[in-house]
Amino acid sequence: MSFKEKYARLGERYERIDGPLERFFDPLRRKAAGFVSGKVLEVGVGTGFMLPYYPRDIELHAIDAVPEMLEAARRRARELGLNARFYIMEAENLEFPDxxxxxxxxxxxxxxxxxxxxxxxxxxxxxxxxxRAVFLEHTRSDCRLINWLFLKPLDVFLGFLLEDDTLRETHRLVREYFEVEHEESHYKGIVRLIVARKPKKS
Structure with missing residues (x-):
């Protein structure tokens, strides 16, 4: 079963799984939103956990590959009085111009x-x-012991449940494409906030 099928089955029940963690993520989401301006795209909006934190003066566009998740985000935006456009779209195939x-x-x-x-x-x-590209992501820890004792077992569980890979090194991938301006490592690197720039044309 693909990740889209698993998330579709969960729908808004996903919030019962991830919701308890939000007390840890809330300050990081607020900080991430502080780097946002102008015409904004959120990739993988899910059920809309980030929506309450966005400034009201931005032009927000949001995509997700799972229609059920996107509909929950759309409802949340309406409840917040947030003007946003939503699209069913995969992160690997963004249907926007360069x-x-x-x-x-x-x-x-x-x-x-x-x-x-x-x-x-x-x-x-x-x-x-x-x-500016703003990433708040699960990543491989800087501590090998945490990777072996915590992330690997969690990876098996979340891989089965949601197709999540908690051991990816997204922070390294970001550096291959962007100029990193700011990076924070939280919980021994299990979560990282990365703010980066696309280089200006020479």
Missing amino acids: ESFDTIVSTFVFCTVPDPERAMREVYRVLKAGG
């Missing part, structure tokens, strides 16, 4: 997308030169 956005946001997405390298190329493509 250099369409001032800011791109990804929160806990690159642990799930089947082809993170291709998805990162797409983020790079649709971001304007000099634009």
Whole structure:
């Protein structure tokens, strides 16, 4: 079963799984939203956990590959009075012209997308030169003991449940494409906030 089928089955019940963790992620989401401006794309909006934190003066566009998740996000946006456009779309195939956005946001997405390298190329493509990419992601820990005793067992469970890969090194992948301006490692590197720029054209 693909990750899209698993998330579709969960629908809004996904919030019961991830919701308890939000007290840990809430301050990081708020901080991530502070780097956002202009015309913004959120890649993998899910049920819309990031929506309450966005500034109201941005032009927000959001995509997700799972229609059931996207519909939950759309309802949340209406409840918040947030003006946003939603699209059923995969991160690996963003149906936007080159250099369409001032800011791109990804929160806990690159642990799930089947082809993170291709998805990162797409983020790079649709971001304007000099634009900002903001990543809040699960990553492999800096501590080997944590990887073996915590992340590997969690990886088996979440892999079965959601096709999540908690041991990906998204922080290293970001560095291959963008100029990192700011990086924070939390919980021994299990979660990282990365703010990066697409280089301006020479």
